[in-house]
Structure formats: structure tokens, C-alpha cells
Amino acid sequence: MVKLQRIQRPKTQRGKRALKEREPKLIENARSSLCIRGNKTNNIMKILLKDIHLLKSPYSKMYQKKNPDIFPFENTSKLEWYCQKSDCSLLAYVTHSKKRPNNLVLARLHNHIVMDMFEFELNSQTFRSLDDFKCVKFAPGNKPCLIFHGELFDSEAEYKRLKCFFTDFFRGETNMKEIDLNGLEHVITFTLDIQTKLLTIRVFHIELKKSGHRIPRIELNEIGPHLDLTIRRTKLASDDFYKKTLKRPDAIKAKKVKNVSTNELGTKMGRIHMEKQDFNQLQTRKMKGLKRNLPTDDDQTQEKRKKIDQTNKE
Amino acid sequence: MNSNDLVKNILKRDVDEQDKILKSTEVIKPCPVDVDLGNLLVWDPNVIDQQAYKENRDEYIKNTMRDNMQLLVNALWQMPIERHDNTVVAKLPDAKTIVPREKPVPKPKPLTKWQKFAQSKGIVKKKKSKFVWDETKKEWGRRYGYKKANDETKPWLIEVPTTADPSEDQFAKRLAAKKERVAKNEFQRLKNIAHSKKINMRNDGAIINKKSSAVDVKKALATAKYSDASMGQFSERAAVNEEQQTRGFNKKRKYESNLGSLKSETNKQLKIFEQMNSSTKK
Numbered sequence: 321m322v323k324l325q326r327i328q329r330p331k332t333q334r335g336k337r338a339l340k341e342r343e344p345k346l347i348e349n350a351r352s353s354l355c356i357r358g359n360k361t362n363n364i365m366k367i368l369l370k371d372i373h374l375l376k377s378p379y380s381k382m383y384q385k386k387n388p389d390i391f392p393f394e395n396t397s398k399l400e401w402y403c404q405k406s407d408c409s410l411l412a413y414v415t416h417s418k419k420r421p422n423n424l425v426l427a428r429l430h431n432h433i434v435m436d437m438f439e440f441e442l443n444s445q446t447f448r449s450l451d452d453f454k455c456v457k458f459a460p461g462n463k464p465c466l467i468f469h470g471e472l473f474d475s476e477a478e479y480k481r482l483k484c485f486f487t488d489f490f491r492g493e494t495n496m497k498e499i500d501l502n503g504l505e506h507v508i509t510f511t512l513d514i515q516t517k518l519l520t521i522r523v524f525h526i527e528l529k530k531s532g533h534r535i536p537r538i539e540l541n542e543i544g545p546h547l548d549l550t551i552r553r554t555k556l557a558s559d560d561f562y563k564k565t566l567k568r569p570d571a572i573k574a575k576k577v578k579n580v581s582t583n584e585l586g587t588k589m590g591r592i593h594m595e596k597q598d599f600n601q602l603q604t605r606k607m608k609g610l611k612r613n614l615p616t617d618d619d620q621t622q623e624k625r626k627k628i629d630q631t632n633k634e
Numbered sequence: 635m636n637s638n639d640l641v642k643n644i645l646k647r648d649v650d651e652q653d654k655i656l657k658s659t660e661v662i663k664p665c666p667v668d669v670d671l672g673n674l675l676v677w678d679p680n681v682i683d684q685q686a687y688k689e690n691r692d693e694y695i696k697n698t699m700r701d702n703m704q705l706l707v708n709a710l711w712q713m714p715i716e717r718h719d720n721t722v723v724a725k726l727p728d729a730k731t732i733v734p735r736e737k738p739v740p741k742p743k744p745l746t747k748w749q750k751f752a753q754s755k756g757i758v759k760k761k762k763s764k765f766v767w768d769e770t771k772k773e774w775g776r777r778y779g780y781k782k783a784n785d786e787t788k789p790w791l792i793e794v795p796t797t798a799d800p801s802e803d804q805f806a807k808r809l810a811a812k813k814e815r816v817a818k819n820e821f822q823r824l825k826n827i828a829h830s831k832k833i834n835m836r837n838d839g840a841i842i843n844k845k846s847s848a849v850d851v852k853k854a855l856a857t858a859k860y861s862d863a864s865m866g867q868f869s870e871r872a873a874v875n876e877e878q879q880t881r882g883f884n885k886k887r888k889y890e891s892n893l894g895s896l897k898s899e900t901n902k903q904l905k906i907f908e909q910m911n912s913s914t915k916k
Contacts, residue, residue, distance in 0.1 A: 467677075
């Protein structure tokens with residue numbers, strides 16, 4: 321016989337609030353990432369992990385110690401548990417081994433379950449970190465612009481997912497209603513070559529220069545990190561699962577306005593439904609002769625005759 | 635140079651400058667790029683120029699990305715602009731690209747048994763004031779919680795009812811009754827949670843049709859051994875490990891008395907001394 325197990329409830333108001341913050345929300349806040357390193361990492365991968373952490377901050381957490389026995393493509397349970405613990409839904413994991421040197425695993429989670437996972441090899445020769453560029457950087461938490469270039473991003477399913485993945489990973493603050501025009505500080509660019517299948521990630525600082533009219537001219541300065549990645553292994557969510565995650569709550573969907581449509585030219589058209597018209601109550605032109613309760617002729621004429629008769633008698 | 639030429643030259647220079655200004659922000663692409671302002675995202679579907687790419691990759695990327703960024707800025711500067719004390723702010727449209735949710739769509743909280751009953755009977759919750767008048771203390775106090783008014787656990791004198799057994803401890807009875815009420819409420823809460831998770835359950839809280847695991851049996855045994863309270867006199871005492879398996883029965887931390895024996899203290903000091911010695915030898 322198995323008895324009901326105790327389920328603890330938060331004892332303090334603060335704990336209650338913290339738990340509420342983690343519950344699913346209608347409009348979600350920015351995804352935060354967890355940066356973990358494996359048992360064996362080289363210095364380059366450590367620097368890369370720190371750079372990813374800095375790119376994502378303040379929506380990022382970093383574990384400083386090394387974590388043995390994590391093999392993301394064999395068993396994700398440990399990583400999922402870490403993510404749940406620190407309430408993160410993005411993951412960056414680095415290792416360096418003889419079999420897979422300079423290994424970077426990026427993943428995203430839905431409801432604390434790993435959804436998409438990509439493994440990359442970093443080209444350590446061309447790698448340059450944020451610190452290697454001595455220039456003006458961006459403020460932490462600044463929303464980056466994202467640019468994708470390369471026909472593969474649209475033609476193959478895997479790379480299509482990769483594009484969506486990177487959008488999700490780096491876009492930062494969501495549901496922004498307005499943006500400070502001076503706050504456009506950095507842009508993260510992704511270029512995928514069709515021949516070598518090399519993914520080039522570059523981060524630039526945006527300079528707004530005077531152009532002589534309203535719209536400024538853009539100049540870009542590289543600020544790092546400077547990454548050349550090749551894809552190793554991938555683990556993508558099944559179509560069913562993916563579709564489920566795309567579901568949007570009914571409460572935030574825009575309500576359809578009935579009987580209003582816009583045509584191709586952008587003209588707003590409306591359809592109006594009227595009640596059946598009652599012709600008896602129709603307002604027409606008023607004429608004295610058509611009045612309903614007009615004093616009858618008989619009364620008037622009789623009075624007049626009486627008067628005439630009297631004058632005649634006299 | 636006559637005046638006619640001068641005028642022509644100036645006019646020509648003006649036109650050139652205008653062209654230059656326009657060119658500085660103008661970008662022409664063979665295939666129009668897709669700009670999603672809600673996410674500040676640009677998708678450039680143009681084919682990569684292999685020759686330029688192979689010649690100097692970084693230079694090519696920087697140039698194309700500059701153009702793409704210019705297009706994003708051009709689109710952004712078309713949006714309605716507002717001014718909030720010293721900052722210029724552009725309104726952003728809704729994001730076009732739909733990205734997976736982080737967590738599932740929130741579900742409405744399941745109703746408790748009482749809430750369901752109240753709903754069916756049309757019972758509406760009445761708002762009660764937070765503070766009530768305490769007749770004995772002659773002051774206002776909270777209805778529930780810390781320093782609550784009319785606290786029935788506080789009186790130090792209880793009248794023994796005529797029907798009650800005179801030897802019975804009325805204070806213990808009061809305490810037990812309170813504990814019972816708290817436990818009942820907790821049990822009801824657990825039952826409500828189990829019901830919302832559709833766990834098939836008996837009235838006394840046992841889960842039906844669930845095979846008990848080895849851990850469950852061990853836990854049940856340890857609980858039984860603990861709760862017969864004979865402390866090993868009539869039944870076997872639960873092992874330390876077993877005891878720990880039942881939550882809340884863990885041994886409390888013990889502190890040494892302030893007036894400890896001299897012997898144990900000297901032993902302790904000697905042990906520390908030995909440890910220090912051993913480390914120096916290494």
C-alpha cells in the first residue's frame with residue numbers, strides 16, 4: 321500500500337513569489353541561458369563559454385566548477401535537472417577531448433525537456449574572444465539585432481531549425497513595444513556557406529553616422545567574439561513536439577473583428593446589418609393637408625353659415 | 635569664367651551632393667531582404683558571392699552585414715517615433731517570426747473539492763475584515779496568525795466541563811485538537827492535489843493500483859516501528875538508516891554540555907595535535 325507523499329508548500333512569502341516567477345506565463349519573459357563546462361576543457365573553450373555568458377547577460381547563469389559525466393547526446397537528464405534548478409531554458413556546454421576537440425553544445429529546452437540540440441566544432445585557430453578586441457562594447461542586457469545570411473538557412477530543414485534556434489537563443493528581451501533609437505548597439509550576424517557548410521558568427525558594434533538627412537548611415541566595427549563553427553551532431557525535436565511548443569495561448573491572440581475587412585489597396589471595408597425598415601414610421605415631407613386629426617370641415621362651415629345667416633337677418 | 639558657368643557649376647555640385655547623401659543610406663539587393671522589426675531580425679536570402687567570399691571572408695561579411703543593417707535601420711526609422719524626456723523611441727510592431735514557447739501555456743488552477751461544492755450550491759465567498767475586536771484584551775487584533783485576537787490557545791486557565799473526566803489534562807486536549815485540525819487540513823490539501831493529478835486514491839489516502847516499491851515498503855516498516863513507541867522493548871528497533879528514511883524523524887543535532895569531562899577534552903586536544911604533527915611530516 322502506497323500512501324500519499326507529502327508535497328511541501330512554500331513557507332515564506334518570498335519563497336512563494338520565487339515559485340510564482342517560475343510558473344508558466346501568458347506572456348513569457350526573456351529566456352535565460354545556463355553556461356556549463358564539462359570535465360575536460362581547454363582554455364579556449366573556457367573563454368568561449370565566458371563570452372557566450374557575457375553576450376547573454378543578464379539573462380545568463382554560469383557554473384564555475386567542472387561537471388564530470390555529462391554526455392548530452394547520450395543522456396540529458398543531468399543537464400535538464402541543472403536547467404530546472406536555475407530556471408534556464410537555454411544551454412551552452414563546452415568540452416575538449418581527443419575524439420571531439422573544441423566541442424560546443426548549444427541547446428534549448430521546452431518545459432525543462434531538451435528540445436533542439438546542436439553540437440559544433442570551434443575552429444581554434446581563427447577564434448578571437450571579446451577581450452581580444454579593444455574597443456567600445458555594448459551595455460549588458462542590450463537587445464541585439466540579428467542578421468542571417470546564406471541560402472542554406474531557408475532550403476534545408478536542419479538549418480531552418482538552426483536559424484530559429486539562434487533567433488531564440490540570442491534575441492534577448494521579448495515583447496518589446498518600443499525601442500530607444502540610440503540603444504541600437506550591437507548586431508550578431510550568422511553567415512552559412514553552402515559549399516563548406518561553415519557557420520561564421522561575427523558580432524559588430526553599430527555606429528550611427530550623419531548622412532545629411534534623417535536616416536543615419538551605418539558603420540560596423542567588430543567587437544567579438546569571432547567564431548567559425550562547423551556542425552557535428554544534432555538532435556532535433558520531432559515535428560509533433562515542435563508544433564506543440566509553438567502553440568500560443570488564446571488569451572493573447574488578437575480577437576477577430578467581425579464584418580470588417582481590408583482589401584488589397586488597404587481600404588477598410590465594413591459590412592452593416594440593418595433591421596427591417598418600418599415604412600409606417602417613415603418620416604416624409606410634412607403637409608398640412610395630410611395631417612390625420614385636422615379639424616373637420618363640417619364644424620367650421622356650420623359656424624360660418626350661422627354668422628352669415630345672422631347678418632342677413634339683420 | 636563668366637557668371638553663367640559659375641551658376642552651372644554650383645548647381646551641379648549641389649546635385650552631386652544630394653546624390654551622395656542618398657547613396658550613403660541606399661542599399662540595392664537583387665532579392666529583397668526580409669525584415670522582422672519585432673525581433674530586430676533580418677533574413678537575407680541572397681546567394682553568397684563565392685568569389686568575394688573566398689577572397690576575403692571577413693571583409694565580405696562585414697560589407698554585406700553593413701548593407702543588411704542599413705536596411706534594418708531604414709525600416710526602423712520609418713516607424714512612428716516618440717520622444718520621452720531626452721530619448722527618441724520608435725514603436726515596434728509585433729514579431730513576425732514565431733518562436734517556441736519556453737514553458738507550456740498556463741492552465742487554470744484546478745478547483746478544490748470545497749470550491750466545486752460551493753460553485754454547485756452557489757455559495758459566494760464573503761469578504762471578512764482583517765482585524766477583529768478582542769474582548770478580553772480590549773484591543774484590535776488580527777483575525778488569523780501572529781498575535782491574533784481571541785486566541786483560544788492562549789488562556790492559562792481552563793474550566794473543566796462537568797461531563798469531562800477530572801483527571802484529564804485539558805491543556806493537552808486543547809493542543810491535540812489544534813494539531814488534529816492542522817493535520818486534517820493538510821490531508822485535505824494533499825487529497826486535492828492528488829485529485830487534480832488524477833491519482834486513483836482511497837479515502838484514507840492510500841493510492842489504489844500502485845505497486846509499492848522496495849523503498850515504499852522500507853519506509854512503511856520504519857514508520858510502523860517508530861510509531862509503536864515501545865523504543866525497542868517489545869518490537870525490534872528501527873535501524874538508523876531506516877529511521878532516516880522516514881522524513882521528519884531524523885536525529886537532532888546534539889551539543890556537548892558546557893561542563894564536559896576533562897578526559898574527553900584532553901583526548902580531543904591530543905587528536906588535533908596528532909593531526910597537526912602528521913601534516914608536518916608530509
